Amino acid sequence: MEALNAVIASIDRTKTIEEQQAVDAYAEALENAIAALVRKPVPADYQGVEELLGKIPKDLSIYTEKSVKALNAAKEAIVWDLDDSRQEEVDQFAENLKAALDGLTLKPADYSTVDAALAKVSNDLSIYTEESIQPLQTAINSVESGKTILDQAEVDGWAAAIENALAGLQVRKADYSKVEEAIKKIPADLRLYTDASVKALEDAKNSVVTERPVTEQESVDGYAKKIEAAIAGLTYKDADYSKVDAAVKKIPNDLKKYTDESVKAVNDAKAAIVRGKNITEQKTVDGYAAALEKAIAGLKQKPMTAQNLPKITKGVNQSGMQGKELSFTADFEAKDLKKVLIDQKEIDAKNYVTAGKENTQVTLKAEYTKSLAEGKHTISIVSSKGQADTVFYLKKATKSPDTGDRTQVMLWVILLGVSAAAVVGAVVYRKREK
Numbered sequence: 542m543e544a545l546n547a548v549i550a551s552i553d554r555t556k557t558i559e560e561q562q563a564v565d566a567y568a569e570a571l572e573n574a575i576a577a578l579v580r581k582p583v584p585a586d587y588q589g590v591e592e593l594l595g596k597i598p599k600d601l602s603i604y605t606e607k608s609v610k611a612l613n614a615a616k617e618a619i620v621w622d623l624d625d626s627r628q629e630e631v632d633q634f635a636e637n638l639k640a641a642l643d644g645l646t647l648k649p650a651d652y653s654t655v656d657a658a659l660a661k662v663s664n665d666l667s668i669y670t671e672e673s674i675q676p677l678q679t680a681i682n683s684v685e686s687g688k689t690i691l692d693q694a695e696v697d698g699w700a701a702a703i704e705n706a707l708a709g710l711q712v713r714k715a716d717y718s719k720v721e722e723a724i725k726k727i728p729a730d731l732r733l734y735t736d737a738s739v740k741a742l743e744d745a746k747n748s749v750v751t752e753r754p755v756t757e758q759e760s761v762d763g764y765a766k767k768i769e770a771a772i773a774g775l776t777y778k779d780a781d782y783s784k785v786d787a788a789v790k791k792i793p794n795d796l797k798k799y800t801d802e803s804v805k806a807v808n809d810a811k812a813a814i815v816r817g818k819n820i821t822e823q824k825t826v827d828g829y830a831a832a833l834e835k836a837i838a839g840l841k842q843k844p845m846t847a848q849n850l851p852k853i854t855k856g857v858n859q860s861g862m863q864g865k866e867l868s869f870t871a872d873f874e875a876k877d878l879k880k881v882l883i884d885q886k887e888i889d890a891k892n893y894v895t896a897g898k899e900n901t902q903v904t905l906k907a908e909y910t911k912s913l914a915e916g917k918h919t920i921s922i923v924s925s926k927g928q929a930d931t932v933f934y935l936k937k938a939t940k941s942p943d944t945g946d947r948t949q950v951m952l953w954v955i956l957l958g959v960s961a962a963a964v965v966g967a968v969v970y971r972k973r974e975k
Contacts, residue, residue: 784830
């Protein structure tokens with residue numbers, strides 16, 4: 542402005558035509574001064590920029606690093622104090638800032654706790670009860686993807702819900718149907734089986750642990766197999782042969798006294814006995830005993846003859862001394878003995894003793910023989926099979942001292958020697974004859 546005013550002030554309007562060149566110079570100088578005018582600076586309008594800067598969030602930590610970086614770049618690119626001649630640039634700063642603000646992107650929510658909870662969910666939920674699975678399925682289905690950091694509390698809530706549902710899962714109980722079926726197969730009456738096999742079964746049954754989870758189904762099925770094996774291993778007790786044995790003992794030792802037909806019946810009943818039967822065949826075993834008892838009861842004695850009547854086999858016609866024991870043996874069983882007669886009179890049993898089983902030995906006591914008279918006597922040993930008789934002789938007892946005389950003993954020794962020599966001679970003679 543000062544340069545222009547100086548030009549204007551220098552103009553001399555009194556010039557004549559002859560000084561037209563100077564006047565034209567005034568015009569040119571004026572044109573140049575006008576062209577050289579410099580406009581005073583007017584600040585550009587930064588209001589839009591400032592409004593946008595005021596909209597920048599105080600907490601940029603919730604936005605992605607990339608979008609925050611773009612915002613910071615738009616903010617740093619602003620050039621302040623431009624005049625209105627550069628308003629377009631200032632407006633561009635505002636547009637860039639607005640674009641950066643609009644481009645601010647919230648960070649995504651942290652799903653790590655959700656992912657960790659979901660990782661704990663088994664691929665096979667079949668081992669759990671339907672009631673406990675349902676809350677877990679609901680918790681899993683409630684999870685939504687794409688949540689931002691502003692929804693972190695909700696996301697964390699989903700993780701907590703899944704964790705709680707996992708903690709509440711209840712394993713189904715194992716299937717005990719096979720065990721129950723095996724137990725039903727146990728015989729109602731175990732008294733038929735041996736103690737050892739019954740104990741093995743009881744042990745198998747008592748080993749069952751109830752309420753085991755389905756994850757231990759194999760062990761539960763093992764209980765069933767163990768019980769089945771114990772049932773298969775049950776062993777019947779042996780049949781009771783005590784009645785049979787008792788009947789066998791009743792068979793008389795000497796069956797020659799009975800008819801062939803009745804003896805055959807006894808032998809057939811005895812031969813029919815089969816040993817080794819078990820308790821389920823007890824009726825059969827008892828039948829053996831009953832058949833044998835019946836056959837024994839049906840034994841019939843042969844008619845009495847001279848040949849099958851009882852006889853005195855030892856002590857016949859013997860001689861003895863008063864006051865000395867005398868023994869007689871009859872050929873019948875001791876159980877058949879009824880009484881003893883001396884000289885046709887029954888004597889008290891205190892006067893004799895008996896011995897033997899198949900044959901009966903009767904020994905008259907010394908006190909009794911002392912009471913009998915010297916001379917000949919008869920003894921009759923009476924049994925249920927008949928009476929055996931013989932005579933015996935008693936000599937008067939002598940009380941001579943023992944002088945050491947061995948004459949009679951020596952006489953017997955000599956006689957025995959002679960007899961032996963005779964036998965040897967006879968043998969030698971026969972060999973020579975041959």
